[in-house]
Amino acid sequence: MKKLFVAWMVVGIALFGYALRLYPPVDNPRVTSTFGEYRPLGSRGPHFHMGVDFSTARRIGIDIKAAADGYLDRVVIDKDDIYGYVVILVHEGGYKTLYAHMSDFAPAVKEITDDLEREFNGERVVVQFHPDDIVFKKGEVIGKSGSTGEAMKPHCHFEVRDEGEKVSYDPMLFLVGVPRPIDERVVIDKISVDSTVMSFVDGGEYEFKGDFPKLEILAYSIGNGNRLGLKDIKYYLNGTLIYELSFSKIDWLDFGNVSYVYDGEKSRMNVEEYVAWYRLYPIDMEANLSMIKVNRFPEVKRFPDVSNIKIIMEDAWGMKKEAKIILRRVEN
Ligand SMILES: [Zn+2]
Known part of the structure; x- marks a missing residue:
């Protein structure tokens, strides 16, 4: 009986938290970037990727569709910002969906924005709508794909925000009908200990210096042939979870705090490749970031001379990979 009650509570929380069901904003959805990825560039500086990118087969003019029933909250036209042409809708529960890099808006929206665009000629325009103004049904076309803003190629950047737009959620928590890639696999390619980069060998032994590696x-x-950011990384020291990075939601206050999670010296991104180095230690013991779910480094303080490390990585579809290494202290 008690068990059943707990189970109901868990289901209740899950439903309460993410009750909104969203459908992919493009037909034949293929995810090309995931939530929480590292973005080294942009007019706003290095930052976290606050949404999911869907392929539009590198084409401009593909239909972008409302992910659920809702009303138009606002439209942003800003060629100099990272997002370019943006549509933001409001749905049940106050959740908002955002669609960026668009090349064009739906006719009802265009009637209003075309005049403003001419009037402000290249300046940032934000048009706020009233809930009764323009309503969209799930699957209705809200605009066309493009590469406005700082998109390296045409695609649809899709975001989910809370009512106050204080946080962005991983859209995968809400999305239904996004197929798993057929080539899906989780890879640990290289490892760096105290700035020495080495190939990763499962079960391998690596040396470290100081209190912790x-x-x-x-x-x-x-x-789908792309490197995608991970959803979750758990780091165990001698069987105890001591550090966890988890990308379920990111507070907008943390937008630029990428250096806590990624090593900016080694990480890079361009059209050809996405190389993101995750830091598995806190650069600031006191830091309280939305994606650092567990940090027991302040309690552990000093690793044993021989430390058994287990790392469990998980991707956006829940595929996991476990890696084990031994870390041996060579000097203080
Ligand atoms: Zn994006």
Whole structure:
């Protein structure tokens, strides 16, 4: 009986938290970037990727559709910002969906924005709508794909925010009908201990200095031929979970705090490749970031001379990979 009650509570929380069901904003959805990825560039500086990218087969003019029933909250036209042409809808529960890099808006929206665009000629325009103004049904076309803003190629950037737009959630928590990539796999490619980069060998032994190893990993998920950011990384020291990075939601106050999670010296991104090095240690013991779910480094203080490390990585579709290494202290 008690068990059943607990189970109901868990279901209740899950439903309460993410009750909104969203459908992919493009037909034949293929995810090309995941939530929480590292973005080294942009007019706003290095930052976290606050949404999911869907392929539009590198084409401009593909239909972008409302992910659920809702009303138009606002439209942003800003060629100099990272997002370019943006549509933001409001749905049940106050959740908002955002669609960026668009090339064009739906006719009802265009009637209003075309005049403003001419009037303000290249300046940032934000048009706020009233809930009764323009309503969209799930699947209705809200605009066309493009590469406005700082998109390296045409695609649809899709975001989910809370009512106050204080946090963005991983859209995968809400999305239904996004197929798993057929080539899906989780990869740990390289490892860095105290700034020495080495190939990763499962069960391998690595040396470290000082109180704890400055451990970093080059790890990712493969999906549709792309390297995708991971959803979750758990780090165990001698069987105890001491550090966890988890990308379920990111506070907008943390938008630029990428250096806590990624090593900016080693990480990079361009059209050809996405290389993201995850830091598996806190650069600031007191830091309280939305994606650092567990940090027991302040309690552990000093690793044993021989430390058994287990790392469990998980991707956006829940595929897991476990890696084990031994870290041996060589000097103080
Ligand atoms: Zn994006």
